[in-house]
Amino acid sequence: MISFQVDETPSHEEIIVSVTAHLRVVAPEAPVFSCAFTTEQGESLCAGSENIAVFPNCFCVFFRENLPAGGLGVTVMISIDSQTSSESWNLKNCSLIQGKPTFALCSECVAAGCLWSFTQRICAWMPLNSYETDKQDTCQKYPSGLNISKPEIDSIHPNEISFYGKNYANITGKHLDHVTKIRIHGNNDCNLKKVPFQSRSSDRLTLHIPGGNKGRMNVSVELPDGTWYGSAVVTYRSLPSCDLLSPSTSWASGGRAINILGTNLQFVDWIEHMDPPQKLGVQFNSSNLVYYAPSSGAGTTRNTTFRLKVVNETIRCATLTYHPDPEFIRFTTLSSGDNLKITIEKKVDKLNISEREINIFALEGVTEYKCEEHKIEHSKLFGVDTIDCQILQKCNAKIELVKIHIGNYIFEVTGPRNMSYWIISIFIIIPVIIVVFVWIYLSKRKNQMNQRLEPLGCDIRNEIRQDALMETQETQCQL
Template identity: 35%
Template sequence: MQAVSGSVFPRCWKMILLPALLLILWGEPGLCLGGNRRFDGHIRRFAVAIDTVYVATEKKLYQLSHDLTPVQSLTLRGIFKDGSRQDLFYRVSEGAEWNSTFSINILLPFVENHTLISCGVSDYECGYCEILDLKNISNRIYSENVRVGPTKRSNASVAFLVKLKKSLAHTYILSATQKYDGEFVKCSTYYPTLNLHNTNHDQMGEIFAVIDDQSTPNIICPGNMEFVDGFQISSTIYLLSNLPSGPKNTVRLNWLEAKENKVDTFKSLRTVTLSVSDGGSSRLLSSSLIPGGSLWSGVFTVDGGQTNTELLVFDISPDFTGGTETDFCQLATSKTLKPKAVLFRQKHMSSVLAVRQRSWMVFFIGTGDGQLIKLAVDKNYHTTCPKVLYKADDDRQMFPQILLDQVDRRHVYVAFRDQMKLVPVSKCSTYTTVQQCWSAQDPHCVWCHSKQSCTFEDDCKDSDWVSIPDHVQQKMVSYQLVKDSTGPIKLNVHTHLTVSQVPSNFACQFSGPSTEFCGNKGPPPQFPQCTCILINGTIPAQGLDVTIRIRFGSVILAENLKLTSCPDIRGSPSSVLCQQCVKSGCSWRNNGCSWANEGVMNDSVCQTLESGMNFSRPEITSIAPSVVSFYGRNHAVLSGHNLRDVTRVRIQMDATCSPQESPVWNNTGVSLTFHIPSSNNKGLVKVCVLLPDGSCHGNSQITYQSSPSCTKLEPSSTWSSGKRIITLTGSHLEFVEGIIHSHTPQEVTDPRSRSSQTLTYDTPAAGNSGDFYQLCFSESGQ
């Protein structure tokens, strides 16, 4: 919300005025219906099965519908003081006495068996498992005091369902458990690192047993190996882990082959080290298999900490040659695996989910500062501009797991501490024209002709639609001017689209200064290209205005072009001349402009050339402020050298995104003023200054952070005459420039003092007693 002055009021709190007192009312949001839900306690595990979501918190187990509408919940409880029962999922009755809590570490929907497997431990590290009805968790099918998984409340252990035997007909639980030095378990015997547990009574040893043909197959490793993820593709089981060794950490990928029995399955284990950083320490934070093959993605830290993170893609096709299962515990392995591509670099990434949409890979990335980012990647590993689907107002870290809604596959589930959100995978409906729909570069979106709207492909039945091609492309329609030494000038037009079906009536209509603009000797239109042969054979010196109407199916596109004879674009070789040449459908060759069939049409060749204009090269020394909330900041000051000719300030979030540019004023040559625009992203952006020739200089940075938030206010009352010092406690309060009360909206109170966590100010005089007021933070932003 932007006021006339340009100030932004991102946060408001309701106040009530009683006689002589102004009371501030604070409260946590309650449970919200659909799309957003808070829980009683922090989330520990969650899982999705068809149309149901299961959430385990510190205190309860919840069953919800796929839109997060509650179905039922069970209270977790510990062992009674008299030891008479261990009914951990029994509803606690009023006044019941119990002396421990229970923590769920494993939550596995066994859809094929219509059951939910839930295992965990008490404060005393005593294990307990239950088999619940998948559709009704209050219906307990089986329970047992047995340990499956870790003894501690750790996120460094994993468990998942696998199938063994040739027919893959027998399902087991593979548990990979972090070990702790000096670990002592009160309620059970020593527990190996890797186990295969039964899932039903028909298997040898009955349910939850680990034996196999009278033996107890497992793998035991010393140390504190951290397990991140595991899954199965066909007959291959994959396990990913971090192996700390002193100050460094290595990331390991393990393969197991599903054999006839548990013993042979463990014997098949092979290990490879993932090569992430050049000899440095790296850790795997989150993992996601890319559907439809052997590609896998992971979020890694590459600086030994949690800050610098990268999204990488590996081909994890199994290799069972060489090595033995003993390599699993070793610090060094003989084999390493290098990534196929580094897709994305972003600070504080913490989770990832990969899906396929036609030929595209689509990644949903969670961050430690509360963002959900969508990144589309083509088959050549080129990325589109990352888009923020959701950002929290504060810096709540996202749970290291993102799951896809199995009902319509149009939403993802993300969790923050005690909250879960259902976030749409796309915002197709916000794009109102075919050009906007295409320019969004979103593989989930198509322009539907019958609806004349941008929508999901499944919502455009029995109608023509268009969408982006199967590769990253900056223009929907591009053109080239081609001419050989003796032939005519040809205008080749290319459409960069995916269509619902190859149109039989694909056609291009060229309109120029005369009705006989194109000859009829050209090749017939053939999707996605059409050609116009210029009748006159020349292009006038002033250029030629051409309109192209392209029909495919029932969709029509219009494109206006300005044609210029390529050799007529002349001058001293410069980046400006080169860019003009390429933009005109020509190519750059031997420091001059040529027809498109004679040189390079990629404008990247222009970046190596000098501007061609006589400007002093500007330098940036500082930007104040350089840290702002995602609302931006008005009247920022950029200082440096040779700034006199600077016309604009460019802010670039990512190389694949269109930059934002702000005009400048008060330019003294050593400083200038500009507005820092708002941003959908938190994090670092690059800043450079533009000269009239279009070149951009300098490599400074601005950091976008969360907006101010408040958790505490002292004192909670003031006199009706005002002028009482109030102290606010919260986060990012250094961005607050003023405080406004709704009963005096034109009166902005400056803070007495402020830091990132505290702010003090004097209250204004109150109005009539009994009125409701709002308190707002004021930030000057765009």
Template identity: 35%
Template sequence: MRGDIFGILVLLKYCICKDAHNFDGDIKDFVVGNSKLYVLTDRRLHQMKHDLLEEKSKDISNATHPNTVTILVPFDANGTLVTCGTSDNEYCEVLDINDITNSIYWESISVGPQWKETSVAFIVDINPKVDPMGSYLLVARKKGKEIVTLRDTLNSGKGGIFSRIDELSESFIQTTRTHVEFVDGFQVSSLNISYLFINTKTETERKVHVFRLNNFKGRKKGIFKDLKAATIGCCDDKVRPVLLASTIIPSVKSVIWAGVFSAQNERDPENTALALYDISHVEGQVKGFCTNGEKCISESGMKLQPLAVVFKYRSMTSVAAVRTESWIVLFIGTKDGQLIKLVLDETFKAGCPMVLYKSDDERSVFPRMHFDPVDSKHVYIALKNQVRRVSVAQCVKYKTLKDCRASLDPLCGWCVNSRRCSTKDECSESSWVSIPNDSFQRQLLYFQVAKTSSTNISLHLVLSLKSTGSPVFSCAFTAGSVNVCDRSDTAAVFPNCSCSFSDQLLSTRVSAVVTIGDQKITEMLTLRNCSSITEHSSNISYTQCVQCISAGCHWSSSPKQCDWTHEPGPQLQVQDACKDLLSGTDYKEPKIFSLEPNKSSFHGRNRVLLRGSNLQSVTKIHIQGDLDCIPKEAPVFEYFNDTLRFNIPPSETKGTVKVCAVTPDGRCHGNIIITYSSLPSCTGIQPKVTWKSGGRKIHVQGTNMELVESIILHPSRKEFKTHHDTSSGDVWFLPNHNDRSGVFSLFLKFGNSAVECVDNFSYLPDPKFTGFTTLQESDYLQVVIQKKADKLNFSESEVDVSGQQGDQEHECVLEWILSSSILCKIKHISGAIITLDSLTKKDSHIGVWSNMRIMPGEAIHQTMTKIKLWKLLSL
């Protein structure tokens, strides 16, 4: 049974997750219908329930291509699943949406793109009063000049199912562009409008465009004739000309759309940006795109600029969105395998990003994500060969009302009756306490004081909360055990409290206890005389301004002074009111030059070395990433003027974070990068054995090996320092003496965690050399060294044989190494008589063969010199 450290350190090699399903092949596409989930892999189409229970599968491969399906569209209203592809010939097939093994219709027809080409396809609903067809299949793909077609979905049309004919003539959108890539498309049913988003490329530039089609125009020609187009720009800080993914954001008055744009520089920590646009009024044309029969030469389209750029990251790949009241909740997939949740308020201000899921490896999140159509409480993501069903809210992990509110998640609130943090629909017939619309700007509790008479002070306390009902609510203000309010019945109407007290209690610390149901929120308030904070000072300082705001008083910027609050109102933020008064300090500013190493797994890393100057005043290290609203803190140890050491703390996210050094005045100095990445993974050991005396150089191969700090053998629990091979990216170590032979498990240690290697590691008995023979040839001396057969498998880099004549040493060139012998040859030395009489190691502190002697074989010459067999183990 493995020891205590491995109960904590060893990560599971296999993950069994109820909300994940793995497939035999990589996922090429997946879609969600009203009652089923459909996943397309290399060779099969899978039908699943929404809970990821697989029901049926269908082979879709052929001898030419492993996956022939290029279009996968659920048509729920018709009870069918439409697939098109490129088998032996191009084809489209209609499957039963509840049983994909039941083929309803098949036709050899060219509809979708070729294998590996990009496309967009979805159902477009038409007003039946205008067009009796009811619905079309819109297909957008680059195939010659034709890029967008509308296909019949019923056999009742004049051309039959999948026909693009409209009133006995063909209708489509065409282009004169050579490089066109369709990224996304969707229909806004409430407006009868469809949108398409494409990337274009010329020899000199890349652009992103949007097409707008009016479905209300009825038949195909009418829809295409009303084609509108515009160019989309992103962003002000740098050009990001490639669209990677997009989503529609549910809105009432307008069409808000979010897109992930790339600058195509993956080394840039802000390579991708997520931007919001209003695409309600796309007008004009873009050169190179038009309806068939027209000339695609005019350009009168507008260029859309973002309403807001809400998030920047190194490697976003996908995005999806829901709306709850005035809040927008975005779900962002990344190339390094994370699902990030980002909340926006009604002004598009972003809250703290939250990581809902992260993979242990670098599996990228698929460009499209889908919500559970029943209640949108789960989002489906695909990572290489896996589909995951992730809850959009993780309310259960917040155990108190205060923690629930601190999450700043509008999908979570405190259910007063059930006494837990939950979603609103899980809190029936009870008060559900949640964050108000301006919570990004408000702390949970703040207070203000006003002078109501020469001797009386009024205190007004506000909670930044809202409720669906009338929860049990009360407030108490005490100094010690004494109530400080003039009246015993303190006014308390959710979410406000008020209290009057004598000015004799000024400069007293008062405990404010707010009770909501069974939850108590306690805050210590220091009551001060607002007028006295600055009245005796000729130099107004930043500290005085902070004291004024923190005491619930009002700060006046002109003249700069502190005064009583005249009437309750929104809390003034310290960073806004006092920023102009921030002054310097007498500290010598620390500087950071380098960090060694600067890469860590998301489990953290121990004893990293920071180099710089003036570091003796540093008290702690701040580590803050793009996904962190509050920096992590790491204490400093072993610090000097130019170096210090600290431990990199674990992170819930992958990616780059910024490091700065904090001095006693609270300022943070310097800016250097740490990269959090996936865990190390061991793929092999070479060689897999060493001799009992130790000292053999063992190479360990794998990924992210630069994160490995040491090697641990189990069950001996011996730990060995690792050395990094910069040329191969692997690590190596030198196992020392072991009292017993046997097989051991090998673990890679990093931070306070470890992973097990795929290979076992063995100690074998020391090699035993039994003798040698020599044979003089015409121009060389052949030396054969005998040893007891073993499984050590010496390599040529580990053995060095040389002959010595007088003061000169001559190389014995290896010919072969076998389990029971070693053969080498020394070029002829005039007048030399050479035998082998001893075996020694080259370095006194490394190796295993000291004091071992081999008796010479038959001497065929009269004089003797010495040949040494050396084990090469250079550090």
């Protein structure tokens, strides 16, 4: 239904791709006709250049520097009114298809949309409007020359993909180095899709599997003589879904492992983080998809969204909340048998950090010890969480600095507080406090006694004065 040919402009700086739709349209008016050329990465091939569509032909011009030596996978989507059809090829630099003139080389040249010159016996660019050799049948003028073994397909990986297809799938087998095309088809040949390969060796083919409908499809390979061999099965399934994040928060410095819970997550290629914009790799573990939160670039609480990328399509996911980095206050040490126990105090936050997310290292001079057996106790009542760990077989170590690693975040706590020192200090301070308390108590009692005795003394003195005065008066009366 669709054929193509390639040529270069007179300046040799640009490549022209010409596509012809071999269709007969019966309609009272000229049909609405358009073409879209895209690369295997989903980018527009003709971006910034001319793209002309006049039924039944389309033309796309792009810079020659965008055509790699190994070829470029291109898909053209033709739209005629409400109907669409697509075809994929591996465009090649015609002048680089070289070698001994054989049926195989001729067929490879023609399959690439180039012109095989029988006079010069070389592959060259196809002049526009020239159809000198646009079919592989013309290569029959050469002896077959195909002294090659039949290709065999052992497997295709992955063999389950989503409706959107899959980038960089691999076919493994034997004698694959002469394959020119890959065919994906269902039980009905109307669903036939021919796709180019991205790389080729004797035992491996790398390709992009295009999107399709739910169900099983067969995969075969084509030789230069047009024959097809082998059959593998690839199954199209539903798109991934993003249901839940665990945990749904991260510290500002990033590096926290975030689990995405959902279905068919094995089809996700990467994650598009929206704020700040960046592309993140993923790891698939059981039914979970894991990625590591990047830095938020700010120390305040904020929400950011991200999306799942499947091939070149996007699936919206959940919201991740960033909080400020955790803040550690102090640490203490205490000998515990043969081990040294380290207790670290941390301000209460909303991160709900678990033991497996923390790595603690203690420094004695230039010697670094890893603190093992972490235990976290959360306490909102006092506004402080505690983290306990132990340095094994180092009960007498004099720790001067503790480093806490959490994702991309490293926090250093200085100024050790030895627990034994505090215990001894407490035993010394308590008696002093008791003595001071007793002295204060006795002083207060003494003051209270003085306050009570002073009025009594005054009364006694007054009585003595009155007795003396009465005696004096009696004496005067006798005289």
